[in-house]
Amino acid sequence: xxxxxxxxxxxxxxxxxxxxxxxxxxxxxxxxxxxxxxxxxxxxxxxxxxxxxxxxxxxxxxxxxxxxxxxxxxxxxxxxxxxxxxxxxxxxxxxxxxxxxxxxxxxxxxxxxxxxxxxxxxxxxxxxxxxxxxxxxxxxxxxxxxxxxxxxxxxxxxxxxxxxxxxxxxxxxxxxxxxxxxxxxxxxxxxxxxxxxxxxxxxxxx
Numbered sequence: 001x002x003x004x005x006x007x008x009x010x011x012x013x014x015x016x017x018x019x020x021x022x023x024x025x026x027x028x029x030x031x032x033x034x035x036x037x038x039x040x041x042x043x044x045x046x047x048x049x050x051x052x053x054x055x056x057x058x059x060x061x062x063x064x065x066x067x068x069x070x071x072x073x074x075x076x077x078x079x080x081x082x083x084x085x086x087x088x089x090x091x092x093x094x095x096x097x098x099x100x101x102x103x104x105x106x107x108x109x110x111x112x113x114x115x116x117x118x119x120x121x122x123x124x125x126x127x128x129x130x131x132x133x134x135x136x137x138x139x140x141x142x143x144x145x146x147x148x149x150x151x152x153x154x155x156x157x158x159x160x161x162x163x164x165x166x167x168x169x170x171x172x173x174x175x176x177x178x179x180x181x182x183x184x185x186x187x188x189x190x191x192x193x194x195x196x197x198x199x200x201x202x203x204x205x206x
Contacts, residue, residue, distance in 0.1 A: 001034060001036065002035075003042030006081065020147055021156065022090070022091045025092060025100070026094075028067075030064060032062060033062065035056075038057065041054060041079050042054070044063060045076055050065040072094075074092075076088065087180050089161065111204065111206060119201070135148065151202045151205045152204050170196045173190060173195050
């Protein structure tokens with residue numbers, strides 16, 4: 001797991017999965033999170049699941065927990081880390097064993113090929129600066145921003161600030177600073193139609 005300014009990256013090495021800002025865990029199984037801070041000091045804190053652990057550049061830290069009860073748990077960076085620190089939230093989803101296996105299977109499956117406006121959005125995404133920062137399997141391999149391969153399966157965006165709806169995604173890609181002040185994602189100068197097409201594409205990546 002990595003803490004970035006200002007979002008969370010979750011790797012499941014044994015499952016070969018990467019996601020962002022929403023961590024799925026199976027109920028009743030011990031979990032060890034290895035914490036890595038590539039930029040500045042952060043602090044991983046999900047109050048209802050365990051204590052805080054610092055995420056420090058150049059030093060690996062760990063937290064062990066066993067989530068017992070399925071449900072949704074909100075977390076927050078608990079160490080001031082810059083302009084958008086207060087907006088660095090996360091959502092932990094504790095699934096039953098069967099639901100967790102279903103989630104893993106969906107994350108490992110390739111998203112459906114887009115059509116209509118979503119296909120237009122894929123073309124715009126692939127030809128823009130988006131590919132320099134974001135990974136979408138088979139489309140781009142950026143490493144500076146969240147992995148978007150199954151972005152449409154997440155319930156929230158912008159570090160848990162906004163519901164993941166096509167309308168909010170269009171607003172986000174058009175003017176990210178308005179929705180999350182201090183965010184490092186640049187404004188790309190998209191038109192309304194371009195933003196809506198990209199939103200249709202990203203929302204379909206489930």
